[in-house]
Amino acid sequence: MSSQEIKSRALQLGYLACGIIKANVFDDYREYLDERVKSFPESKNLYEPLYNNVCQPENAKSIIVCTLRYNKYKVPPTLNGLIGKAYQFDSRLPYSGESRSAAEFEAYLKLLGFNILQCLVPVRLAAAKAGLGKLGRNNFLYDPVHGSYVWVYTWVIDKELEYDNIEENILMSACTDACQKCVQSCPTKALSGGFSMDRGKCITQLVCFVRDAMPDEETRLQQGSWLYGCDVCQDACPLNKDKFTQAEDFPLLKEHEKYLSPESILEMDEDTYMNIVNPRFWYAGKDNSWLWRCNALRSMINSGDKKYHSLIKKYCDHEDARIREMAQWGIKVMGI
16 A cells, blocks of 8 residues: 555545654654743643653554644634634544544554554644644644644554655744734733743643643733633734635534533533533543633633623632632622
């Protein structure tokens, strides 16, 4: 089976592009992480697990990389500024067409006799090295046609194949010092001018992966209304202008939309969380509905809208100290 036949099958299944590279091409990723840790020592604990991405198993020979766009889906106006678009249209959900395509492609690779190895891959870097796009100053992969609104998929296999030439120049040439709109737009100043990012300040990290205390008061104000994910740097990028065609509905998003307003999140019962919210947005974890409620309170507080006053007051006596503290902070900020 040739590499070209594998790529052709990927395109038949709807992928934008497919590339194949050696599994041992990520030595520079270690240097990249070293630079992040040196630049942002306060976020060292968030970068250390990523070193596993450069430790491929001994029998890993090749990495097949594919890209797929999500800018074809309709963005509900009520979710703009609340839920990041990549998470509204999560391709890993089992009822999505993208998930079915991935399963079919994986089954195809297994039929060819490849063992698919379960290991971590720096997917955006892999796609850039395979020539499927370039890395922007905001750290996202940019497809030549669809901008940064793309997903990256990788399969690590135990056989050698014909490889694409490794791209040495993986940075977007259009991301010049004269632009930096993504850097300037970042509310928490997580981005820097040198194609780098402090993961500990990224809004997506702060709203999805906090496991204990909420961010400090200044950071809460900077987080704005986001409940899950963030689109600010991508939406500010001139290269993404008019990239969303919004031609199709994503499965079940209309049906779930009503559960995702700040008010609904704050007042949801555990059945709603476990059966609707968490299965779709699982980064927060099954036991962390408190985090969603804190995010909902913060979103309401930052809106400045008086219609939320009574609801915020209601949670000032909540049994969970984290939720209670967020509501009490809101009373102070809004001057209720």
